Amino acid sequence: xxxxxxxxxxxxxxxxxxxxxxxxxxxxxxxxxxxxxxxxxxxxxxxxxxxxxxxxxxxxxxxxxxxxxxxxxxxxxxxxxxxxxxxxxxxxxxxxxxxxxxxxxxxxxxxxxxxxxxxxxxxxxxxxxxxxxxxxxxxxxxxxxxxxxxxxxxxxxx
Numbered sequence: 549x550x551x552x553x554x555x556x557x558x559x560x561x562x563x564x565x566x567x568x569x570x571x572x573x574x575x576x577x578x579x580x581x582x583x584x585x586x587x588x589x590x591x592x593x594x595x596x597x598x599x600x601x602x603x604x605x606x607x608x609x610x611x612x613x614x615x616x617x618x619x620x621x622x623x624x625x626x627x628x629x630x631x632x633x634x635x636x637x638x639x640x641x642x643x644x645x646x647x648x649x650x651x652x653x654x655x656x657x658x659x660x661x662x663x664x665x666x667x668x669x670x671x672x673x674x675x676x677x678x679x680x681x682x683x684x685x686x687x688x689x690x691x692x693x694x695x696x697x698x699x700x701x702x703x704x705x706x
Contacts, residue, residue: 556617564610567636571602571643578647586652589700601690608683609636612673615680624676631669638662652702659698663691 549557584595593601609632616629642662646655670688673681 553618557614560610560613560617563613563633563636564606567609567640568602568606571640574640574643575647578650582650583647586701587704589697589704592697592701605639605687608687611683612680615677615683619677619680621676624672628669628672628676631665631672635662635666635669638665652698652705656695656698656702659691659695663695666691 579595579598612632613629616625616632619625621628639662642655642658645651645658666684666688670681670684673684
């Protein structure tokens with residue numbers, strides 16, 4: 549592995565870990581306390597499933613960052629790095645809206661805007677480098693489920 553690639557890999561991992569730590573701080577104990585007490589839709593994942601999805605999300609984001617940091621492409625590459633960082637920040641903002649405020653409504657509304665950002669990132673990645681966009685594709689599909697889930701969670705607990 550080239551030295552520049554190793555730096556890109558370490559930077560991608562560090563960024564992912566910083567955002568994961570921030571998300572954990574914003575969630576606090578609301579996951580085990582408030583979230584566990586909510587009435588959930590019949591198709592909701594068990595708590596361990598949510599942890600798995602979260603871990604896979606950060607791995608996916610790190611992989612996308614690594615692909616972009618090692619790519620060529622000038623201004624579009626920089627824009628995509630910025631959008632990927634915005635996705636990571638947007639996810640942590642959603643953690644604050646949902647868990648920090650303990651609000652199913654704020655979480656649902658925030659998820660709509662977050663999903664739009666992720667779809668924009670996916671489309672731009674697809675035009676730039678399809679193999680990198682394919683890393684994001686499972687998460688785009690997940691967000692379709694997540695939007696339905698968040699809406700149902702809001703309705704059940706309103």
